[in-house]
Each structure stands twice: as structure tokens, then as C-alpha cells.
Amino acid sequence: xxxxxxxxxTRLYQVTQVHGTAVVNADGPAKAVREVSADxxxxxxxxxxxxxxxxxxxVADCVPILIADLGTAAVAAVHAGWRGVVGKIAxxxxxxxxxxxxxxxIGPCIGVCCFEVSREVGEEIAAATDRCVMxxxxxxxxxxxxxxxxxxxxxxxAAGLLDEDIDDVGGCTRCEGTxxxxxRREGEASGRMLGVIASRR
Numbered sequence: 001x002x003x004x005x006x007x008x009x010t011r012l013y014q015v016t017q018v019h020g021t022a023v024v025n026a027d028g029p030a031k032a033v034r035e036v037s038a039d040x041x042x043x044x045x046x047x048x049x050x051x052x053x054x055x056x057x058x059v060a061d062c063v064p065i066l067i068a069d070l071g072t073a074a075v076a077a078v079h080a081g082w083r084g085v086v087g088k089i090a091x092x093x094x095x096x097x098x099x100x101x102x103x104x105x106i107g108p109c110i111g112v113c114c115f116e117v118s119r120e121v122g123e124e125i126a127a128a129t130d131r132c133v134m135x136x137x138x139x140x141x142x143x144x145x146x147x148x149x150x151x152x153x154x155x156x157x158a159a160g161l162l163d164e165d166i167d168d169v170g171g172c173t174r175c176e177g178t179x180x181x182x183x184r185r186e187g188e189a190s191g192r193m194l195g196v197i198a199s200r201r
Contacts, residue, residue: 018037025043026041039084040076043076055196065105095159102160106168108169112146114184
């Protein structure tokens with residue numbers, strides 16, 4: 001698949017995702033980077049002699065965020081589950097990328113229609129973003145529905161990105177089984193989607 005995207009498979013950097021808030025730089029052999037536990041990966045510049053490098057993030061309900069810096073051409077791939085949103089991992093990645101205008105894409109993830117969590121988890125997410133991303137369920141007072149996509153957008157805006165610089169791919173991974181993998185729908189048998197971004201320079 002990497003070759004179809006014009007990317008050298010040996011230069012497609014990924015990490016071992018752990019639902020944390022660690023941000024790492026893509027340098028050295030991609031195989032070695034894959035062993036690093038983190039949930040955001042930044043490619044500051046193309047490694048010398050490797051013009052087809054990219055960073056990728058794997059998801060199956062969590063939010064994939066792809067970020068590009070218009071000035072430096074640095075790119076980042078971020079994996080944001082609810083713990084990542086609470087830990088503000090997107091903001092951590094943006095901070096490590098440094099100042100400058102950024103473009104971001106929010107990829108397919110579980111929709112508010114299907115993302116039901118405990119009230120406590122909903123409160124944590126709301127505290128890290130905004131109250132309006134959480135809706136208590138009238139028939140289940142101990143449960144809440146949360147809009148992870150909106151939560152991520154709010155954090156990106158809080159970091160200084162303009163609305164017009166944030167692209168949002170709609171859809172719900174759990175609802176749309178013909179299009180997306182979903183851990184909540186398929187459990188351990190679920191596959192993963194891969195979001196990839198490469199610098200043009």
C-alpha cells in the first residue's frame with residue numbers, strides 16, 4: 001500500500017500506540033521507531049537521501065489527526081483516543097512542531113452517536129475541551145455521549161489553528177461498517193485504518 005501512495009515502505013514511520021501523550025520525532029530506521037511507545041510522531045524534515053518518507057497513525061474508532069506546517073514542511077501523525085484528548089496530545093504535538101501556520105485533518109472516528117462512556121470519563125473529556133462535547137443520557141444518568149471529533153477541533157482551535165485550516169472527514173467508524181474498521185463494533189477482530197502524511201519538500 002505504501003508504494004501506491006508514492007512512499008517508501010521502509011520510510012513509513014509509525015510507533016507502538018499506547019493511548020498516552022508521548023510525542024516523538026521520526027529519525028533513524030523506521031523499524032526502530034516502531035518499537036517506541038508513543039501516540040504522536042513528527043517528521044521535522046525528510047531524512048537525507050530519503051525523499052519518500054512519511055508518518056502514519058493506526059485507528060479503529062480513535063481520532064487520527066494529520067498536521068502539516070506550511071513554513072517548515074514538518075508533518076505529524078497523532079493518535080487521539082479519549083485519554084489522548086484528556087491529555088491534550090494534539091497540543092503537545094503542535095508545541096513540539098514549533099510556531100507557524102498549521103493545517104490539520106481530522107480523520108474518520110467514532111461518532112457522538114456511538115461513543116457512550118461513563119459520566120466520569122465524559123466529565124474528564126469535557127474538562128479538557130468544552131462542556132458542549134458531552135451529553136448526559138436521560139435514560140442512563142451514569143452514562144454520557146461524547147463528540148470526540150468536536151473535542152479535537154476545539155483543542156486545535158485553542159492551539160491557534162483557524163477553522164478554515166482544519167479539514168474534517170465525517171462519518172462514524174462504528175456505524176459505517178462497509179467503510180471503516182471499528183473496535184467497538186468488531187472487538188479484538190477489528191482491523192485498523194492507516195492515516196499517512198508526507199512532506200512535499
